[in-house]
Amino acid sequence: MDVSTKLDTSTDPQVGYRPAGTLDAASALAPYAGHFGPRQAAHLLRRAGFGGTPADIAAFTQLDAQRAVDALFHASDPDGTFADYPPELGTLTSAQYGQRKTAVQLWWLDRMLRTRRQLAEKMTLVWHNHFATAVSKSPPEMMAEQIDLFRLQGLGNFRTLLASVTRDPAMLVWLDNRYNTKQHPNENYAREVMELFTLGLGNYTETDVKEGARAFTGWALKDGQPLFRPALHDDGPKTFLGRTGNFDADDAIDIIVQQPIHQRFISRKLLEVFVYSDPEPELIEAVASVYALSGYDLAKTVGAIIRSNVFYSTRAYRAEPKSPIEFAIGTLRTIGATSIPPNLPGVLARMGQEPLNPPTVKGWDGGPAWINTSTMLARFNFVNALIATNTTASKTAPNVNPDLLVKTAGGFDAPRIVDELVTATLQDDVTGDVRETLVAYLDGTTAAAATQNPNLQAFGPENYQEKIRGVVALTLNLPVNQLN
Amino acid sequence: MKRRAFVNRSLGVAVLGGTMPLAFANAALAQAAPLTAGSADPDNVLVVIQLAGGNDGLNTVVPYSDDAYHRARPVIGIDPKTVLRINDRIGFNPALAGLDDLFKSGQVALIQGVGYPNPNRSHFEATEIWETASPDRPQQYGWIGRYLDRRYPNGTKPPSPFETVALGDTLPAAMVSAHVDVPAIGALGAFSYNTGHDLASKQSAGALYDGAKGGGSPYLAMIADAAREAYHGGDALRAKIAGYTAQATYPTDGFSQQLKLAAQLIGSNAGTRIIFVSLGSFDTHAGQRAQQDRLLGYLGNGLRAFYTDLAAHGNAKRVLAMTFSEFGRRVTQNASNGTDHGTCMPLFVVGGSVKGGVYGDHPSLTDLDNGDLKFATDFRSVYATVLQAWLGRNPADVIAGSFPTLPIV
Numbered sequence: 001m002d003v004s005t006k007l008d009t010s011t012d013p014q015v016g017y018r019p020a021g022t023l024d025a026a027s028a029l030a031p032y033a034g035h036f037g038p039r040q041a042a043h044l045l046r047r048a049g050f051g052g053t054p055a056d057i058a059a060f061t062q063l064d065a066q067r068a069v070d071a072l073f074h075a076s077d078p079d080g081t082f083a084d085y086p087p088e089l090g091t092l093t094s095a096q097y098g099q100r101k102t103a104v105q106l107w108w109l110d111r112m113l114r115t116r117r118q119l120a121e122k123m124t125l126v127w128h129n130h131f132a133t134a135v136s137k138s139p140p141e142m143m144a145e146q147i148d149l150f151r152l153q154g155l156g157n158f159r160t161l162l163a164s165v166t167r168d169p170a171m172l173v174w175l176d177n178r179y180n181t182k183q184h185p186n187e188n189y190a191r192e193v194m195e196l197f198t199l200g201l202g203n204y205t206e207t208d209v210k211e212g213a214r215a216f217t218g219w220a221l222k223d224g225q226p227l228f229r230p231a232l233h234d235d236g237p238k239t240f241l242g243r244t245g246n247f248d249a250d251d252a253i254d255i256i257v258q259q260p261i262h263q264r265f266i267s268r269k270l271l272e273v274f275v276y277s278d279p280e281p282e283l284i285e286a287v288a289s290v291y292a293l294s295g296y297d298l299a300k301t302v303g304a305i306i307r308s309n310v311f312y313s314t315r316a317y318r319a320e321p322k323s324p325i326e327f328a329i330g331t332l333r334t335i336g337a338t339s340i341p342p343n344l345p346g347v348l349a350r351m352g353q354e355p356l357n358p359p360t361v362k363g364w365d366g367g368p369a370w371i372n373t374s375t376m377l378a379r380f381n382f383v384n385a386l387i388a389t390n391t392t393a394s395k396t397a398p399n400v401n402p403d404l405l406v407k408t409a410g411g412f413d414a415p416r417i418v419d420e421l422v423t424a425t426l427q428d429d430v431t432g433d434v435r436e437t438l439v440a441y442l443d444g445t446t447a448a449a450a451t452q453n454p455n456l457q458a459f460g461p462e463n464y465q466e467k468i469r470g471v472v473a474l475t476l477n478l479p480v481n482q483l484n
Numbered sequence: 485m486k487r488r489a490f491v492n493r494s495l496g497v498a499v500l501g502g503t504m505p506l507a508f509a510n511a512a513l514a515q516a517a518p519l520t521a522g523s524a525d526p527d528n529v530l531v532v533i534q535l536a537g538g539n540d541g542l543n544t545v546v547p548y549s550d551d552a553y554h555r556a557r558p559v560i561g562i563d564p565k566t567v568l569r570i571n572d573r574i575g576f577n578p579a580l581a582g583l584d585d586l587f588k589s590g591q592v593a594l595i596q597g598v599g600y601p602n603p604n605r606s607h608f609e610a611t612e613i614w615e616t617a618s619p620d621r622p623q624q625y626g627w628i629g630r631y632l633d634r635r636y637p638n639g640t641k642p643p644s645p646f647e648t649v650a651l652g653d654t655l656p657a658a659m660v661s662a663h664v665d666v667p668a669i670g671a672l673g674a675f676s677y678n679t680g681h682d683l684a685s686k687q688s689a690g691a692l693y694d695g696a697k698g699g700g701s702p703y704l705a706m707i708a709d710a711a712r713e714a715y716h717g718g719d720a721l722r723a724k725i726a727g728y729t730a731q732a733t734y735p736t737d738g739f740s741q742q743l744k745l746a747a748q749l750i751g752s753n754a755g756t757r758i759i760f761v762s763l764g765s766f767d768t769h770a771g772q773r774a775q776q777d778r779l780l781g782y783l784g785n786g787l788r789a790f791y792t793d794l795a796a797h798g799n800a801k802r803v804l805a806m807t808f809s810e811f812g813r814r815v816t817q818n819a820s821n822g823t824d825h826g827t828c829m830p831l832f833v834v835g836g837s838v839k840g841g842v843y844g845d846h847p848s849l850t851d852l853d854n855g856d857l858k859f860a861t862d863f864r865s866v867y868a869t870v871l872q873a874w875l876g877r878n879p880a881d882v883i884a885g886s887f888p889t890l891p892i893v
Contacts, residue, residue, distance in 0.1 A: 136607070319701045350653045350670065359657075360608050371706055373645065374655070374668040376714035377675060380689075384679050433695055441688040457684060470685040477689060479696050479707040 025282040028310040029290070032065045039427045040065065040312055046322075046484050047274050048072050048306050049118025051330030054404060054424045069307050072119040073155075073299065082111055086144055100140040105345040105355050108147055112329045113340055123154030123302070125325060126273050128355075131165050131197060132363035133174040135356040142170035142224065143356050158266060158296040159257045162197065166249050167219060167226040175361070178221045180213060182234035187213040192361055194256065203261045204241065211238040215252040257296055263288040267301070274305050275316045277367055283310060318429065318483040321370045324351030326484055327379055331386070331476055334425055336404040341386065350378035371482075380477050387473040405472060412459045414442035417468075421475055429480050438474060442467055524876030529750050531759045531805040532628070532658065535783070537767035538607065540776055541812035541829030541857075544580070545594060545846070549573050552849035556816040560772050560823070570594070574846055579777040582784030583832065586791060590840035591800075592832055593892040595866060597847040599828030599859025603811060607767070607825075610810035615658035617864055617883050627867055627882055628758060629661030634881045636664055644755025645713060646721055651742040651761045659760055665710065667717065672745070676718030690715055725752040731796030732789040739763040740786035747790055751797045766809060770820035783807075787834060800836035804874050804893065806866065807832045814856060815849055828859035831866060833892050843890060862887055869893065 041060035045052030049072070052060065060068045086107035092100045108124075115121050127150040135143050146168050153161045165171050166189075172178040177189035190212035194204045204212075218233025219226055238247050241255050256262055267287035271279035287305060294300040305311060322330065328348060332340070341347070348354050352375045358364055405424045406417045418438045422430050440446045444457030459467055475481070547553045548564040549572060567575035568584040576584045586592050600619045604610040616623035625633065632648060642648065642664060650659050653670040660666075669675045679686045693715045696708035725748050734744045742761050749756040763783060768776050787805065794800040812829030828847060847857040868879035869889040879887065 134608075319703070321703050321707065346653075350668075350674070352654065360612065368703065368706060369660075371703070371710050372655070372665045372667070373710055373713045373717050374675070376707070376710040377677065377717065380711075380714060381674070381676075381678050384677075388679070388682075434692060437688055437691050437695070441684060444684065446684055446688055446691070466682065470679075470682050470688075473679070474685060474688055474692060477711075478692060479704060479711050482707045482711075483701050483703065 023280045023283060023310070025280075025286065028283055029286045029304060029308045031307045032309045032312050034065070034309075034312065036063065036065045036068065037061055038423070039317070039429075041068065042427050043312065043317055044068055044072075044306065045118070046326070046330065047311070049122050050112050050326060051333045053333050053336060056333075057427075065312070066307060069303060072306075073303065075116040075118065075120075077116050082115065083107070084148055089141055089144065097140070101135050101143075101356065102345055104135070104140045104144045104147070106340055106342065107144065108355060109325075109329065109340045109344055111151075112325070113332055113337065119302075120151060120155055123298070124150040127154050127161070129358060129363040129366075130269065131171065132358040132361055133170045134358055138170035138173045140356070142168075142173060146170040147356075155299040155302065156297075158291075158298055159253060161298070162193075162253050162257070163250055165197075166193075166216065166253065169221055169224055169226060172219060172221055172226060177216055177219055180217050180219070181232040182214070182217050183232070185210070185213045185217060185234070189213070190216050190252075196362060198256045198262045198265060199259060200261070200265050203259070203265075207239070208241055211240045212252050214238050215240060215247040216249050219249065260288070260292075263292045267291055270302060270305055274302065275311055276319050318480065320484050321367060322482055322484040323364070323366060323370060324348050324353035324375070324379070325355060327351070327482065328382060331383060334405075334476070335386070335472065337386075347378060347382050351375050351382070352378075376482075379482065383473050383476045387469045387476075403468070406468060412461075412464070414439045414459055417442060418471065421471060425472075425475055426478070426481060430478065434478065438471055441474060442471055524874060525802065527757075527802050528874050528876075529757050529759070529799075529803045530870060530874060531746060531761065531803060533783075533805055533807045534656065534760070534762040535766050535779075535807055535809040536611070536762050536764040537809075538610075538811045538813055538825055539766040539779075539809040539829055540768060540772065540823050540826075542815065542849075543772070543776055544577055544780060545570070545574050545596065545830045546577060547573060547846050547849060548575050550849055552815075556849065558817070559821050560817045570842060574842075576784075577777065577780050579780040580784040582781075582786070582788030583834075584784070585788055586834055587840060591791065591836060591838055592834050592840050593838050593890075594842045595831045595833065595861055595890065595892070596842065596844040597828045597857065597860035598831040598863050598866060599812075599857075600862050600864070601859075603827040603856070603859070605811060605825040605827075607810055612657055614808055614810055614863060615656060617867055624660070625662055626656065626658035626660045628658045628760070629664070629666075630882045631871065631875065631877060632659075632661045632664040632666070634877065639663070642755075645717060646724070646749065646754045646756050648758040649749065649756060649760070651745060651759060656760050656762065659758075665713065669721075669745075672718075672722065675721060677715050721754065724754040725749060728752050730793050732793035734789040734793075735782065735785050737782045737786070739782045740789060743786045743790040744793070747793045747797070747799070750794065750799055750803060768813070768822045769818065769824060770822040772817075772822040791834070791836070795836065802837070804833065804835040804837065804870070806834070806870060808863065812857065815852060816855060827853070827856040831863070833866070833870075837893060839892055843892060861890070865890055 038057055038061055041057045042052055045056055045060065063071065086103045088103040089100055092103065112121050124147060128147065133143065133146055149164055149168055153164055175189040175192055176186050180186040180189060187209050191209045194208065194212065195201050214234040215238055218229050220229050220232065221227065233248065235246050237244060240247055240252055241259065243255050245251065264284050268279060268284050271283060271287060287301060290304045291301045310316065325348060328344060345354060352370055353364055406420045418435050422428055422435065442459050444459060542553065543560065543562055546562045546567050548562065548567040554561045562577060566578045568578055568581065569575040570587070583592060587594070600613070602619065604613055612622065613619045615626045617627040628648065636642060645667065648659060648664065648666045650656055650666060650668040652668055655666060655668045667675070677686060677689065693708065693711040696711060728748045728751050730744055730747065734740045739761065746759045746761060749759065763779060766776065766779060791800055794803050808831060809829055812826045813823035814826040818824055844860045847860060851858065864883050864885065865887040867883055868887045869892060871877045871879045871882055872889055873893040
């Protein structure tokens, strides 16, 4: 599984733009104009979406890097493809909290799987993790509205997004700002806005928290909708982040986004999402400059990142662990599934990422925290069940067709089938040892096969479907496929 | 985990790696320090029981002779005639008959009024405070996780991958560690590499993971390591605990069934020393009596079956179980016949080696802080006691600050 030695840079020179630790600051954020083959296309579709279907990857390789990003920004779904609000919520009672939660989770996961607007949906997940609100406290209906807010504004203007989040019902519940009044200030939202959403710990004072909380007073909830109550708002003068005035919530947001430390904070966050963890300071500065000059325009900022040389660098390529949602949705898209398995929310919880339910207001830790024995087992068994389930015509199972990944024209030529499979699913990022093990499985020449009935094990028409499903599962469960 | 710490770890794995799954290789044994030090027995087992949602303490251990209690809870207050009396002031909720039996046999230390200064009433934050033992500032790792990190420094590994386990689908914050991979086992069937009937596929997977190496990404070695342990883990666990027969009839609820699995792990040669179990839904804002009584029934009856089973296998004296909840609830019932988020609550420490009895005074119901009980014992004193007396670890290694230990063990 040694990707770095496997990658053949003589035939694919542009993966390998730079080794780690040798950032060329001048060209890092310049538009990438190099080779754009299956590896680059699949990388872009994984990072700026939930992974490409084999057809998506093939289509993108007909473009260049810049036109591929254009395509991501201009993608659209036919009208009526998706409901903006989970229809099941209308028929479930207030006591059916679990079913309502599941309905919203499945509604969202289905959108991730099927939407052509992959980048917009990826940003929805990014902001869900950033403004981490949980269904354990905020009701499912409000969570659905918040997710739709991220979908509509996630590539808009950050200042506008933050103003919308401040009024968002799920957030008003989650961080108690609905109880923040002139008479009884509640600092919870003001503190988290600065610590987690915009500035980071250490970049504001306790006085800023108190004064900011006063600016955020007056937002109540009425019938589940935000309502500004002037009588509950403190319109007196405040001194907040070095400025003094009769600030309200939007004034406080304006002051926050103008802080250079905020511009670096959000730039670092986006680089960690799209490129790699621990981005170099000069790279953060370059992105912060784009962000500030664009007036906090997220499409321009994200666009600059995913169009850049550094985005296609070795340090970025398959460098980070896939989150459980990226892994599950990516797997479903790879095998051509057209619907979400109904048990997926629970499976994702076992993998460590139940959608709508981040563990704390800090969101999911991510990175190495995704990886341990239990979560790996949950990932493996998800794939195994997905592939095996579809040997029966179960109504609940997604429509999976492993033949999308291997052409039957290959007949029973195991090496050829394995080549087709690892090309379609992993862009050939596997070692010769792995190929040999997969071939031995198909040919029935493994030690395990010898202990069983050889008639069942030799590759032939009677076990073709089962063998193909087996080798697809083995391939999707390779450690390299856990990398984004 | 910080990236730097992680890279160090993955380098360690790469050096130690080889083709055998590390945690299953006996070679790793030699490098580990003893689990416990000092007078603590290395076979001691700790079972941490979370009562999630904020368990109402006043209807758990009831101050039945206090008029203030009945005034504050005209509807949900428990009838003194039904209370399982501990003394002339307090008694157990009648749903806790199982725990009362254990108390009468001297196996329960009841610690009253457990809390901490400036209590937090948010579920998430208060849970994080209890699980990381850090009220003042956020901690990345849990209190058990930090214990494990001190116990296994410099890339050493536990002698058994099941030495510390969370029974449940997700890892609790208490067990999040920088260096030790704690498995979360929801059910035995799920903790297994399942490929249906295709044995060849399963064995090929084993060959792939055993042969997996680190590559370009710093994460690949870590993933390959976890993949190997995941692949082998379920079979290894089942092999270790096969042959154990429960010697008690456990109730059928999920919590009691997890205690049954806990007894099986303890009574087998799985090497299990720390177990986390969670019992949920104590957030009784409305219609409290029915819900809390049902849950306390699971707790008491489950623990009674657990200790009956442990005793039959000769394990009761080496197993210490302790409860916690993120907060207690307010003294006065609310308009929905429930209670809202409050402060301190009683905590139970159970086991054959426990010095049974009542520790500390019941919090006053008239000397309140903004309508809430004032705590008497800091929860970190209980942790410090468990760390020092049961796990043989200097509490200062794990918990910031100094907290007196209690004479409960």
